[in-house]
Amino acid sequence: MRNHRRSVTGTAALLFPAMVLLLGCSTSTATTAQQSESMAPATPTTTPRPSLPPRPSDIPLDRLDPCKILTKDQRVTLNLDGQPAGYVDSSLGEAKACTIRGTGSGNVARLALVTVQGVDVWLDENAQVDAREAMVGEYPALVVRTPGMETACNVEVDVAEGQFLDVLFRDGGNATPTPRDQLCLGAQRVAEAAVSSLTTKK
Template identity: 60%
Template sequence: MRLALLLLCAAVALAGCSVFPVSEASQTHDNTTSASPAPTTPTTTSLTLPPRPRELPLDKVNPCTILTKQQRTQLSLDTTPTPYTDTELKARACTIRGTYSGQVARLALVTNEGAELWISDEAQNTAKVISVIGFPALEVRTPNLDTLCNVEVDVAQGEFLDVLFRDGGSATPIPQDDLCLGAQRVAEAAMNSLSTGH
């Protein structure tokens, strides 16, 4: 049950789930709606992550400085990065919004559990294995939540980079396939920064 709640809250952290303190929530997002609960039947089974090329620990990383200003511009994320603590994932996190694009990205640095969390028997989502600059990763879609997409990058033993990309209220709804591509672009930019230690 804990995992089900964790996964749902992590997936909708920027879409209304109460993982922010109230003051941060009011500053970080608006016009949010409650998400429907995920189905109780697991939809992801028998996936495994390939080996990672090397360890890339996150314990000393600031989530709000991973993406450079140039990267944020290229990704159409132009607001000042806002730090907070994701209480469900127990992770330091940062959210960035695109004023004109209507897109929102969230990066969370999870250092207490591995990315396998998202493909465990209890996971209530649809995932597929992808690669982000050579690191194993998962593209995760949560049933009934088609306004967001997650990419989970396996960076070290018991650690992963969680990237959430969502439609923050654009004039024309963004298809989920495009949101997943956006999540991958953000993950790639983040991993390029982490790999070079900018």
């Protein structure tokens, strides 16, 4: 019996280092596999760009005067009683633009005729804005809120291939700033009046 115990003890003594070695190898293999998985390049994911509904017809902007789009009656209705002032906006690809101030409301509207790129530029992830789909009359549009810019809101109307009407509505320096949601509603009202005028003049 003593000899048998010695042989068992001896066998165990020989097996234990081997088991430790095997466990060490399996742990090392598992760790290496996990490291390999963590080091494997992630599969890039792309979010499909949303597409706007089709336009009912095209309204080319090339030959238009932005200061003549809104009629006098429309400006009165929109509380934009200031004198329209035209200029060229270099930030929008040298777009013809027009600013109209509301002396009573303290708000300012700006219409710009962008002819160098389509409205889908606002849907690109590089734009870094909150762009939400809307309809202005029968035309697809985007309501654009720019992070960090609480005193302005844009509505971009898809009027023709590679062209869009940009309507900016902003607070003009009121003692109590106009809330941005209200500014967005103002931008939509101006955009609707502009599109109504443009479709009537076609």
